[in-house]
Amino acid sequence: MSDAVSIDDLVAWIRAFRDAVHRHKDELTRLDSEIGDADHGSNMARGLDAVVAALNPAPASASELFKTVGMTLVSSVGGASGPLYGTLFLRMGPALASDEVDAETLGAALRAGVDGVIARGKAEPGDKTMIDALSPALDAWDAAASEGFAAAARAAAEAAARGRDATEPLVARKGRASYLGERSAGHLDPGATSATLLLEALRDTLAGTG
Amino acid sequence: MSDAVSIDDLVAWIRAFRDAVHRHKDELTRLDSEIGDADHGSNMARGLDAVVAALNPAPASASELFKTVGMTLVSSVGGASGPLYGTLFLRMGPALASDEVDAETLGAALRAGVDGVIARGKAEPGDKTMIDALSPALDAWDAAASEGFAAAARAAAEAAARGRDATEPLVARKGRASYLGERSAGHLDPGATSATLLLEALRDTLAGTG
Amino acid sequence: MKKFVNDPDDVLAEALRGIAVAHPDLRVDAENRVISRAEPTRAGKVALVSGGGSGHEPLHGGFVGRGMLDAAAAGEVFTSPTPDQVLAATQAVDSGAGVLHIVKNYTGDVLNFEMAAELAEAAGVRVESVVVADDVAVQDSTWTAGRRGTGTTVVVEKIAGALAEEGADLAAVAELARRVSGAGRSMGVALTSCTVPAAGRPTFELPDDEMEVGVGIHGEPGRSRVKLASAREIAKLMVDPIVHDFGDPVGPAIVLLSGLGGTPLIEQYLLYGEIAPLLADAGVDVQRVLIGDYITSLDMAGASLTVVKADDEMLRLWDAPVVTAGLRWSA
Amino acid sequence: MKKFVNDPDDVLAEALRGIAVAHPDLRVDAENRVISRAEPTRAGKVALVSGGGSGHEPLHGGFVGRGMLDAAAAGEVFTSPTPDQVLAATQAVDSGAGVLHIVKNYTGDVLNFEMAAELAEAAGVRVESVVVADDVAVQDSTWTAGRRGTGTTVVVEKIAGALAEEGADLAAVAELARRVSGAGRSMGVALTSCTVPAAGRPTFELPDDEMEVGVGIHGEPGRSRVKLASAREIAKLMVDPIVHDFGDPVGPAIVLLSGLGGTPLIEQYLLYGEIAPLLADAGVDVQRVLIGDYITSLDMAGASLTVVKADDEMLRLWDAPVVTAGLRWSA
Ligand SMILES: Nc1ncnc2c1ncn2[C@@H]1O[C@H](COP(=O)(O)OP(=O)(O)O)[C@@H](O)[C@H]1O
Ligand SMILES: Nc1ncnc2c1ncn2[C@@H]1O[C@H](COP(=O)(O)OP(=O)(O)O)[C@@H](O)[C@H]1O
Ligand SMILES: [Mg+2]
Ligand SMILES: [Mg+2]
Numbered sequence A, B: 001m002s003d004a005v006s007i008d009d010l011v012a013w014i015r016a017f018r019d020a021v022h023r024h025k026d027e028l029t030r031l032d033s034e035i036g037d038a039d040h041g042s043n044m045a046r047g048l049d050a051v052v053a054a055l056n057p058a059p060a061s062a063s064e065l066f067k068t069v070g071m072t073l074v075s076s077v078g079g080a081s082g083p084l085y086g087t088l089f090l091r092m093g094p095a096l097a098s099d100e101v102d103a104e105t106l107g108a109a110l111r112a113g114v115d116g117v118i119a120r121g122k123a124e125p126g127d128k129t130m131i132d133a134l135s136p137a138l139d140a141w142d143a144a145a146s147e148g149f150a151a152a153a154r155a156a157a158e159a160a161a162r163g164r165d166a167t168e169p170l171v172a173r174k175g176r177a178s179y180l181g182e183r184s185a186g187h188l189d190p191g192a193t194s195a196t197l198l199l200e201a202l203r204d205t206l207a208g209t210g
Numbered sequence C, D: 001m002k003k004f005v006n007d008p009d010d011v012l013a014e015a016l017r018g019i020a021v022a023h024p025d026l027r028v029d030a031e032n033r034v035i036s037r038a039e040p041t042r043a044g045k046v047a048l049v050s051g052g053g054s055g056h057e058p059l060h061g062g063f064v065g066r067g068m069l070d071a072a073a074a075g076e077v078f079t080s081p082t083p084d085q086v087l088a089a090t091q092a093v094d095s096g097a098g099v100l101h102i103v104k105n106y107t108g109d110v111l112n113f114e115m116a117a118e119l120a121e122a123a124g125v126r127v128e129s130v131v132v133a134d135d136v137a138v139q140d141s142t143w144t145a146g147r148r149g150t151g152t153t154v155v156v157e158k159i160a161g162a163l164a165e166e167g168a169d170l171a172a173v174a175e176l177a178r179r180v181s182g183a184g185r186s187m188g189v190a191l192t193s194c195t196v197p198a199a200g201r202p203t204f205e206l207p208d209d210e211m212e213v214g215v216g217i218h219g220e221p222g223r224s225r226v227k228l229a230s231a232r233e234i235a236k237l238m239v240d241p242i243v244h245d246f247g248d249p250v251g252p253a254i255v256l257l258s259g260l261g262g263t264p265l266i267e268q269y270l271l272y273g274e275i276a277p278l279l280a281d282a283g284v285d286v287q288r289v290l291i292g293d294y295i296t297s298l299d300m301a302g303a304s305l306t307v308v309k310a311d312d313e314m315l316r317l318w319d320a321p322v323v324t325a326g327l328r329w330s331a
C-alpha cells in the first residue's frame, strides 16, 4: 500500500536516526561545546543506542513503538534533550492509535509530539532550540502531506534544515545557551541540528514510499 | 697595597655575585627545573638581595662582613642552598680575624667555609652538588695563592667552571636531584653553577689587584 | 586528555565504585546511580534529595550524610540525571514524611526533576522542590531559562539538611530552603576550560592571556572573555556584580569561595585575601566562610564566589553538626 | 601562567593574608610566616611544629588546630622555611613541655629544621625531631639524600597531634611519630607538570601522551617517564611498589589518596576504585581512608597514594577529634 507506512518503516526511521546521530556525534558535541556543555552528541547517542536495543523485538503497534522510544529516551538521556525528545515521542504514540498510518496521521502525531515539547520546555520559535527546526518542519509536512509520504518528508527535512540554519544568528533565550547572552549568536543550535537529523532520517526512510 | 684586599673589595665581590646571580637567575631556575624544583634562581636572588641590603652600611671588618652575609643568607633563602651558602660565609668570618686579608688568608677562609658546607650537607666530590665546583676551586686557589690574588682567583674560577661542567654526566647522590636517580645525569647541577658565579665574581673583582 | 580514566564513557560508573568502597556509611546504588546514606531515613524525618550532572564533586554525593542530604542522583558528566534516577533516590529515602528536591536551575535538571516529582507523587510520595538560581552572571528574565544554580546550592543543602535533621516538617524545610536559595548570589571566573572525558578535548579554547568571566559549572563559556587580570582585579569582577545585584546592604552573610577543580588551595586563599576587604567595604559582614573545592567543573582552573545573606536561624543551622565526605563538623 | 596571583613574588605573603582573614581561630605571623593556633598552647601540652615549602596546601598550615599541629612555618613556594621561621614557630607554641618538629626528608627542610632546633635548644626549648621519608619511588641508601617525605606526613601530624592533645610527654609523642613515620610508604604519579609562580612556566614539559611515575611534591620530574596509561594500570604502578617495599603482609592500614592540586575529586575516586581491590589482593586491610587534596604540588595533575600500617593505638588516635581547616571531625 503506497500511502501507509508499516511498523518496520517506523523502526527503520528510528534506526536511521540512531545511525545519523552516531555519524554526527562529534559535530553535535562540538556545537554544544560552543554554546553549551559539550554533551549533546554523547547524550543523543547514548539514548538512541538504548532505544534501538529496546526495539528488539519490534513493538506490535505504532503507538507502542513511540511509547517505548519516548520512555527509553526519558530514562536514558537526562539533560534537557532527554525529557524533550522523550516527550516528543511519548506524545506521538496516542495520536497513532489506529494501525493505518498515512501521511496525515503521522503529521498529526508529530504535531502532538512537538506541542508536548513546547509545553514542557516553554520555548517559542526564535528561542534558538530544537523547536526552530521542528516547528517549520511540521508546517511543511502538513502542506505537502496530500502528495504522500515521500514528498511530505522531503519538504519537512528541507524546512528543518532551513530552520536549523536560521538558528545561527539568534541569541538564545532557552536552554543552556541562553547563559551566554549575546555570545550565543553566531552558532548553530545543537538541538535544532539533531532534530534536523531526525527529519532527514524520516525522509531517507520514506524515500521509496508513495 | 697590592697583596691585600680591602673591605670594599670584599663588599664589591658580594655585590658582583648578586649581580651575576640576577643575570643568570632564569638559567639557574631552568637548570633546577630539569633536575630539581625550579627555584634555585629565585632562592639565590632573594637571598643576595637581602645580603646587599644588609651590607649598607658596610661592616667594619671582614669577619663581620661574612658573618652578616652568612646570617642573612640563612635567614632569607631557605631550601638547601640557604643553610649551605649561609654556612660557607658564616665559617669564613672567624678565619679572617685579622684585618690583613691576603691571598693565603682568603684561601684559608674559603676552605673553612667549604669544610663547613661539607660538614652540614655531607656531600662528597662527585655527588653532583656545589661541592663539585667549590672543592677544585679551592685547590686551584691554594696552588696559585703565592702568585697573588688575581692569579689565584683566575685559577679558582677556571677550576670551578671545570668542576661545574663535570657535574653534567654525574648521577646525583645528594640534594633533590638524587630523587631522579639515573635521570639526573645529563644536566648541570644548579648549585655548582651558582658556586661558579661566586668564584667568577671574585675573579672579576680582583682582576685589578696584585 | 590527561585524566585518571579507563574508558571515558565509564567515568561515572567507575567513580561511583570508588565512592562506594571509600565510604561504608554511604550506600551506592550502581544501577540507578544513587548515593544515599547507608542508614535508612529516621521515621518522620523529611528527606533531602539533590542531584545533577556529575563533574561537580564533592557536590552532590559528597554532601550525603547526617545533617545534609539523604540521597543524590548522579547524572552523566554535566548531564542531569533522568527522572528514573531521581525517582529511585526519592523512593529510597522517603520515610513517609516527604522529600525535598533541591534542584539547580538548568533546563535539564528542572525538567527531569519535575518528571520525577510527578512520578513520585503518583507513587504516593509527597515532594516539594526548591530551584536554586543564584548566578548573577546571567541576566534574570521571565523570557529566558533564568539564572543558573551554582554555589548557593551547597548552602541550601547544609541549612535545610540541618533543619530536617531537627525534625521539621516538609513545608517548613521547603520554606527555609527557598529562603536560603533566594538569599544567595554567585559569580564565577575561569582561567582555563575543563575537558569533558567523553569529548576528549577542552570545551573551549582560551588563549594564555585571556580568561572567561561569568562562567557556570558545566564548562560553558562565560558571559565575556577578557584579558587575564591580577587576583586583585578578578576579586573585583566577582564581588561587584554580587553586591550590585543584592542592591540593599547585605549585612551578616555566609560566604563560599569554591575552586572549580583545577585551581589549588594556595591560589584560592590568595584570591580570598583580595575578596575579603572588598566584601567588608561593601557592607558584607562575613560570619562564616568556606574555602576549597565544593562545587567544581571537572578540571577547570577558576573559582566561584557565593554570598548568602544569613539570618540567625540560618547561622545556627549552618553551625549544626554535619557528617559527610565533603563537609564535616560538630556543633 | 593561568593563576590567581598579583605579583608572582608575593604569592606566599598574600595567601597568608587570605588564611588569616578566613580563619579567626588561627594566628598568622606575617613577618615570620608562621601559622599557629590562636589559643596559646595549654600548659604541659607538647607542641607540634611542622613546615616546609609552600605549594602543598592544605599541608601544613591547613593542619594547624586542635588535635593536630600547633604551628606551621611556611617557606616560599617549594622552598623550605629558614631556621628563623622555624624558630619563631617553635618559640610561639612551646608551653615548656617541649616541641616536636615534623620534617619531610628534603635536604633543605632537614638542614633548616636542624639549625632551628639548635637555636631553640640554645634558647632553652626542648626539641625532638621526626623526619618522614616514605617515598618508595626513591631508592633508599645511606649514600644518598634518602627518600623524600610525602603523604605519611599528614598521618604523622594527625596521630602524633592526637597523642599530644591527650597530654603525653615529648618522648612519647616523638616515639609514636617515628613509629607512624616508619610505617608509611607513598608513591606518586603526575599527568602534568606544575607551574611555580616565580618561574612562570611549567617545571617540565610532558607530551600529551606521557606521564611521570614516581614524582615528589615539588614539581620535580619523576623516576621514569612512560606512556599515559589507564587508571587501572596507574593504580598498579602505585600499589605494587608500595606493597613490594613493605615486604611483609601489611594487615590493618590507614590509606591516603591525595590529589596533587590539578586533579578533580571525580578522578581521584575513580582511581581509588581501581586501587582498593589491588590493596585488598595484596593483603592491605584498609581501616581508614582519606581521598582528596591533602598534600599537593601546586596545580599539578596527578595523585599520590600513601599506605600506613596501623596498629590499634594509631587507629584510635586517628579517630580522635581534629579541628583544622584541612581535616575536621569529632570522635
Ligand atoms: N526549553 C527548551 N525547549 C526546547 N528545546 C530546548 C530547551 N532547552 C534546551 N533545548 C534544546 O536542547 C539542546 C541541548 O541538549 P543537551 O545538550 O543534550 O542538554 P543540556 O543542555 O542539558 O546539556 C539545545 O541545543 C536545545 O535545542
Ligand atoms: N647535601 C648537599 N651538599 C651540598 N650541596 C647541596 C646539597 N644538597 C643540595 N645541594 C646544592 O643545592 C642546590 C639546590 O639548591 P636550591 O634549589 O636552592 O634548594 P632546594 O633543592 O631545596 O630547592 C643543588 O643544585 C646542589 O648544588
Ligand atoms: Mg549539552
Ligand atoms: Mg631547588
Ligand SMILES: [Mg+2]
Pocket (backbone or CB within 6 Å): A037, A039, A079, A080, C053, C078, C079, C080, C108
Ligand atoms: Mg548537559
Ligand SMILES: [Mg+2]
Pocket (backbone or CB within 6 Å): B037, B039, B079, B080, D053, D078, D079, D080, D108
Ligand atoms: Mg626548593
